[in-house]
Amino acid sequence: MTAAGEQGRPVTVADVAREVGTSPSTASRALSGRGYVAADLRERLLAAADRLGYVANASAQTLKQRTSRIVGVVVSDLGNPFYGGLAAGIEQTLREAGYRMLLVGDNSEYVEEMAAVRTFLAMRAPGVILTPVGQEATGFLIRNGIAVVEVDRQMADVAVDAVVLDNVRGARDAVGHLLGLGHRRVALLGVDTNWTSDAGRIEGYRFAHATAGITVNDGLILRLGFHEPAAEKRIARLLDEAAPTAIFATNNLLAEQAWRVLRERGLRLPRDVSLVGFDDVAWTAMVSPPITVVAQPTTDLGRRAAALLLQRIADPDRTPTVELLQPRLVVRGSSAPPPRPRR
Amino acid sequence: MTAAGEQGRPVTVADVAREVGTSPSTASRALSGRGYVAADLRERLLAAADRLGYVANASAQTLKQRTSRIVGVVVSDLGNPFYGGLAAGIEQTLREAGYRMLLVGDNSEYVEEMAAVRTFLAMRAPGVILTPVGQEATGFLIRNGIAVVEVDRQMADVAVDAVVLDNVRGARDAVGHLLGLGHRRVALLGVDTNWTSDAGRIEGYRFAHATAGITVNDGLILRLGFHEPAAEKRIARLLDEAAPTAIFATNNLLAEQAWRVLRERGLRLPRDVSLVGFDDVAWTAMVSPPITVVAQPTTDLGRRAAALLLQRIADPDRTPTVELLQPRLVVRGSSAPPPRPRR
DNA sequence: GACAAGTATGGTTACGTTCCCACACGTGGC
DNA sequence: GCCACGTGTGGGAACGTAACCATACTTGTC
Numbered sequence: 001m002t003a004a005g006e007q008g009r010p011v012t013v014a015d016v017a018r019e020v021g022t023s024p025s026t027a028s029r030a031l032s033g034r035g036y037v038a039a040d041l042r043e044r045l046l047a048a049a050d051r052l053g054y055v056a057n058a059s060a061q062t063l064k065q066r067t068s069r070i071v072g073v074v075v076s077d078l079g080n081p082f083y084g085g086l087a088a089g090i091e092q093t094l095r096e097a098g099y100r101m102l103l104v105g106d107n108s109e110y111v112e113e114m115a116a117v118r119t120f121l122a123m124r125a126p127g128v129i130l131t132p133v134g135q136e137a138t139g140f141l142i143r144n145g146i147a148v149v150e151v152d153r154q155m156a157d158v159a160v161d162a163v164v165l166d167n168v169r170g171a172r173d174a175v176g177h178l179l180g181l182g183h184r185r186v187a188l189l190g191v192d193t194n195w196t197s198d199a200g201r202i203e204g205y206r207f208a209h210a211t212a213g214i215t216v217n218d219g220l221i222l223r224l225g226f227h228e229p230a231a232e233k234r235i236a237r238l239l240d241e242a243a244p245t246a247i248f249a250t251n252n253l254l255a256e257q258a259w260r261v262l263r264e265r266g267l268r269l270p271r272d273v274s275l276v277g278f279d280d281v282a283w284t285a286m287v288s289p290p291i292t293v294v295a296q297p298t299t300d301l302g303r304r305a306a307a308l309l310l311q312r313i314a315d316p317d318r319t320p321t322v323e324l325l326q327p328r329l330v331v332r333g334s335s336a337p338p339p340r341p342r343r
Numbered sequence: 344m345t346a347a348g349e350q351g352r353p354v355t356v357a358d359v360a361r362e363v364g365t366s367p368s369t370a371s372r373a374l375s376g377r378g379y380v381a382a383d384l385r386e387r388l389l390a391a392a393d394r395l396g397y398v399a400n401a402s403a404q405t406l407k408q409r410t411s412r413i414v415g416v417v418v419s420d421l422g423n424p425f426y427g428g429l430a431a432g433i434e435q436t437l438r439e440a441g442y443r444m445l446l447v448g449d450n451s452e453y454v455e456e457m458a459a460v461r462t463f464l465a466m467r468a469p470g471v472i473l474t475p476v477g478q479e480a481t482g483f484l485i486r487n488g489i490a491v492v493e494v495d496r497q498m499a500d501v502a503v504d505a506v507v508l509d510n511v512r513g514a515r516d517a518v519g520h521l522l523g524l525g526h527r528r529v530a531l532l533g534v535d536t537n538w539t540s541d542a543g544r545i546e547g548y549r550f551a552h553a554t555a556g557i558t559v560n561d562g563l564i565l566r567l568g569f570h571e572p573a574a575e576k577r578i579a580r581l582l583d584e585a586a587p588t589a590i591f592a593t594n595n596l597l598a599e600q601a602w603r604v605l606r607e608r609g610l611r612l613p614r615d616v617s618l619v620g621f622d623d624v625a626w627t628a629m630v631s632p633p634i635t636v637v638a639q640p641t642t643d644l645g646r647r648a649a650a651l652l653l654q655r656i657a658d659p660d661r662t663p664t665v666e667l668l669q670p671r672l673v674v675r676g677s678s679a680p681p682p683r684p685r686r
Numbered sequence: 687g688a689c690a691a692g693t694a695t696g697g698t699t700a701c702g703t704t705c706c707c708a709c710a711c712g713t714g715g716c
Numbered sequence: 717g718c719c720a721c722g723t724g725t726g727g728g729a730a731c732g733t734a735a736c737c738a739t740a741c742t743t744g745t746c
Contacts, residue, residue, distance in 0.1 A: 010467075010487070012702055023726045028704060035705090036724050053487075058465040059411070060702035062402035063731050070445075078431040081424060088421040091448055100462055102413075103446040105434055119443055122401040124353075144353070144396070256625065282599065283626035355732055366696045371734060378735090379694050403732035406701050 011054040019048040031056065062124055071099050071309065072120030072128040074113055074137075078105040081281050082252060082298055083131065086151065089302025090129055097310050099126075108226050110134045117141060127309045132156070147312040151305040153197040159320045161312055163305040167197050170294040170327035171204025171250070172211075174276045177292070177329060178246045179212045182337045183274065185220060187244035189235065189254040192223035201250040201278065220244055224254070235261045239273075245338035246274035252281045255291065270336035280330060289333025296327050354397040362391040374399065405467055414442050414652065415463035415471040417456055417480075421448040424624050425595060425641055426474065429494065432645025433472055440653050442469075451569050453477045460484055470652045475499070490655040494648040496540040502663040504655055506648040510540050513637040513670035514547025514593070515554075517619045520635070520672060521589045522555045525680045526617065528563060530587035532578065532597040535566040544593040544621065563587055567597070578604045582616075588681035589617035595624045598634065613679035623673060632676025639670050 017027035022041065029035035030045040031054070037045070048054075062068040071094055075083040083105075091101045102120070106112040110133050117137045120128050127147035132138055132155035139158060141148045150162040178186050188205050191198050202221070209216045219242045224231050235258055238244070247262075249255035255277030259269075267273050269289055277284055280295035304323050312318060360370035365384065372378035373388040374397070380388070391397075405411040414437055418426040426448075434444045445463070449455040453476050460480045463471050470490035475481055475498035482501060484491045493505040521529050531548050534541050545564070552559045562585045567574050578601055581587070590605075592598035598620030602612075610616050612632055620627055623638035647666055655661060 010702095013704095014702080024703085025705090025726055025728095026724085028702095029725090032704075036722090038724065041724090055461060055464045055487075057406070057467065057702050058462070059402040059405035059467060060731090061704080063400070063406055063701090063733090064703045064705080066731070068402070078434065079424070079427050081422070081427070084422050084424070084427045087446075088448065091421065100445070100447065102443070103430075104443065105431065118398060119401070121398045124400065124402060144398075256629075259629070283629050286599075286602070286626050286630050288631055353732095356734095357732080367733085368696055368698095368735095369694085371732095372695090375734075379692090381694065384694090400732050403701090404734080406703090406731090407733045407735080409701070 010057070011049075011052045012057070013054070015052060016045060016049045016054050019052060020044050066124060067126050068124050069099050070102050070123060070125050071306075072102045072104070072116065072123075072125045074104050074106055074116045074128070074130050074132075076106060076108045076131050076133070078103075080253065082279050082296075085298035086131070086302040086305075089299035090151075090306045091302075092299075093303045093306035093310075097306075099310075106133060108133050110136070113137050114140070121146060126313045129305050129309055130155075145316075147309055147316065149305045149309045149312065151301060153195045154322070155194075155196070161308045161320045161322070163301055163308060163323045163325065164197065165200075165296050165301065166324045166326050167200025168204040168207060170278065170296070170329075171201040171248070172208045173204075173327070173329040174278070174292075174294050175205045175208035175248055176211065177331065178248065178274060178276060178335060179208060179214065181246075181274070181335060183246040184214060184338070185217070185242065185244045186246045186248055187220045187222065187238055187242060189247060189249040189258055190221070190223045191251065191254070192225050198223075198250060205248065217242070231257050232261050236265065239265065239267075244273070246276070246335070248276050248278075250278045252277060252279040252284075255279075255284070255293070259287070259291070269334045272339060274335040274338070276335055285332070292332045292335040293330050294327045295330050297325055301325060353400070354392075354395045355400070356397070358395060359388060359392045359397050362395060363387050409467060410469050411467050412442050413445050413466060413468050414649075415459065415466075415468045416444050416446045417449055417459045417471070417473045417475075418446070419449060419451045419474050419476070421446075423596065425622055425639075428641035429474070429645040429648075432642035432647075433494075433649045434645075435642075436646045436649035436653070440649075442653075449476060451476050453479070456480050457483070464489060469656045472648050472652055488659075490652055490659065492648045492652040492655065494644060496538045497665070498537075498539070504651050504663045504665070506644055506651060506666045506668065507540065508543075508639050508644065509667045509669050510543030511547040511550060513621065513639070513672075514544040514591070515551045516547075516670070516672040517621070517635075517637050518548050518551035518591055519554065520674065521591065521617060521619060521678060522551060522557065524589075524617070524678060526589040527557060527681070528560070528585065528587045529589045529591055530563045530565065530581055530585060532590060532592040532601055533564065533566045534594065534597070535568050541566075541593060548591060560585070574600050575604050579608070582608065582610075587616065589619070589678070591619050591621075593621045595620060595622040595627075598622075598627070598636070602630070602634070612677045615682060617678040617681070619678055628675070635675045635678040636673050637670045638673050640668055644668060 013027045014024045017024045027045050030037045030042040073090055077083055087103055094101050104116040113133045121144050128141055129149050129151055131152045132150050135155045135157050138148050138156040138160055148160050154162045206216055222238045247258050249258045269275055277291050277293040280293045284291035284293050356370045357367045360367045370388050373380045373385040416433055420426055430446055437444050447459040456476045464487055471484055472492050472494055474495045475493050478498045478500050481491050481499040481503055491503050497505045549559055565581045590601050592601045612618055620634050620636040623636045627634035627636050
């Protein structure tokens with residue numbers, strides 16, 4: 001099928017029309033499937049298009065129709081499996097609906113996020129899915145009439161569709177689990193951002209403590225910058241200074257760093273310290289002991305975000321909704337009662 | 344900055360020109376930076392563009408200039424960290440050169456690969472980077488005058504730029520290492536494709552045996568289909584039937600599956616069986632014992648591929664080159680002499 | 687003081703597609 | 717025999733931009 005071809009200039013509708021001896025208008029109707037065309041003529045036009053290797057010029061279509069079939073997606077870090085799964089889910093759903101994904105990574109940097117968003121506007125994308133870094137990007141898109149869905153975290157100062165995890169519950173379950181085991185000094189490793197995802201996880205941490213009637217010691221809370229090079233050093237210092245009996249790491253990267261520090265220190269899991277991570281990435285089930293984690297439905301997060309975006313594109317006047325997906329605490333071997341009961 | 348705005352129709356060069364009281368031609372020259380414009384006029388035009396929230400219509404530009412600044416990238420599986428790293432490297436290099444990446448996953452399916460490639464042609468992408476599934480896609484693009492670089496594996500039946508790993512050497516080093524430890528029954532876990540990457544790894548496996556003067560027992564070679572659901576069952580059967588003392592898994596997924604089977608069987612690493620993987624993904628260094636692997640410069644692979652593509656776009660008549668990046672054997676705890684020497 | 691070369695601006699066209707409109711034909715209803 | 721309506725076709729404009737061309741003014745050179 002498809003004889004493709006043409007090494008000279010690309011084939012246009014006009015070429016196809018000429019080949020069959022009809023007008024460009026008719027050829028366009030046949031190829032796009034809109035409007036009246038006699039059955040046999042349509043047949044011959046499609047055959048001619050195939051024979052000549054005609055491929056519609058997407059730019060011309062977008063220009064004329066004032067919208068494209070390309071949805072922009074911005075994630076923080078292409079290398080992180082969390083965002084990989086997210087992207088996979090988004091792409092799958094978009095493709096089924098006849099859209100394509102333009103995926104861009106922004107390294108969690110505001111400037112790059114804005115640059116990406118500008119490109120999407122330039123391309124007249126019908127919609128954009130963001131794991132937002134700042135609140136400006138969303139506002140910019142909305143003001144320009146482009147559908148937006150925020151996923152994983154919410155940043156916008158305006159009402160906008162979003163698909164996020166119930167972070168409060170995830171953290172509450174995880175920390176509640178540790179407190180239930182008897183821990184009284186649970187460290188929290190978080191990211192030093194204003195992201196709602198992190199805020200929710202910290203809130204869940206505090207909530208669990210409140211429920212158990214335990215006062216939170218702020219010295220146990222460590223918030224790290226993004227690509228902070230000294231992360232492991234600071235985690236080590238936390239161990240020295242605050243002497244936690246358990247660590248709750250609020251994302252997969254932090255869990256990995258914490259795990260590494262514990263190993264370097266020769267601390268045994270879970271005998272000396274317990275560890276609970278966030279996000280059920282592959283390694284957590286493979287190390288020994290396997291790590292207790294809050295599992296998030298990563299791919300689903302992406303699928304729902306894409307589905308929501310498609311709805312908004314179809315009906316721009318819907319009132320924005322926020323979908324809250326539920327995490328699941330997976331208890332494995334890295335959490336156990338503390339070394340010896342305190343107080 | 345940027346006051347963006349306009350909820351009605353998007354701002355065009357004509358709007359900017361009118362605002363300043365000049366012609367669209369002049370405005371276009373000022374905004375695109377090509378051609379003569381008086382300094383003060385340029386200043387005022389840029390200010391007006393910013394004030395009105397002008398964003399150039401990429402479709403119109405592409406249509407007029409007959410080429411876009413968007414490079415298509417097709418990878419097999421967005422969820423696999425290998426492809427994630429590859430994409431990260433590609434994107435980084437492209438962005439620095441003022442291009443954007445349109446990333447598409449094809450699940451290793453020929454049909455989806457062709458669909459993606461068609462989209463790129465429709466968008467008049469100046470170039471495409473493929474981890475090819477079939478040989479048709481590359482040929483199709485070349486015939487249509489689009490620059491192509493194959494990365495990770497080569498499929499094309501025509502001369503085309505490529506960036507690949509020295510798979511033969513990687514496998515030879517890995518298997519040579521095992522044979523040097525005294526193993527005589529080294530199983531190979533491979534993918535059942537016609538990919539050059541797999542072919543090279545099998546060749547390296549045979550080469551190592553030949554160098555050591557050992558005859559290869561074909562019963563030790565297991566080639567699995569892509570998303571083969573029975574993969575772990577078949578690996579287990581291989582253990583039973585061929586009784587290998589070491590396993591060489593030729594990609595990170597197979598290594599993970601092999602590792603899982605070994606654990607389920609209660610086989611100790613490396614006492615009962617040795618394991619060497621391909622591709623140094625995070626978990627291999629974290630499990631105990633850590634896994635000996637052939638490390639590939641994943642991100643570099645992407646960077647070089649992008650750089651090569653940019654060269655070809657700049658000069659379409661270069662003779663195609665193939666860059667061969669070198670792997671590195673990282674010996675860790677999962678490889679040791681076999682239980683007892685076999686003849 | 688003529689001429690070339692550089693600077694600066696605007697009018698017009700073309701990129702490839704879709705869509706609106708005008709027109710033409712056939713069929714059925716009154 | 718007229719009209720309404722569904723079917724089918726082609727002409728032409730428009731989407732927003734950049735390139736080409738014509739034009740005009742300035743400057744420097746012999």
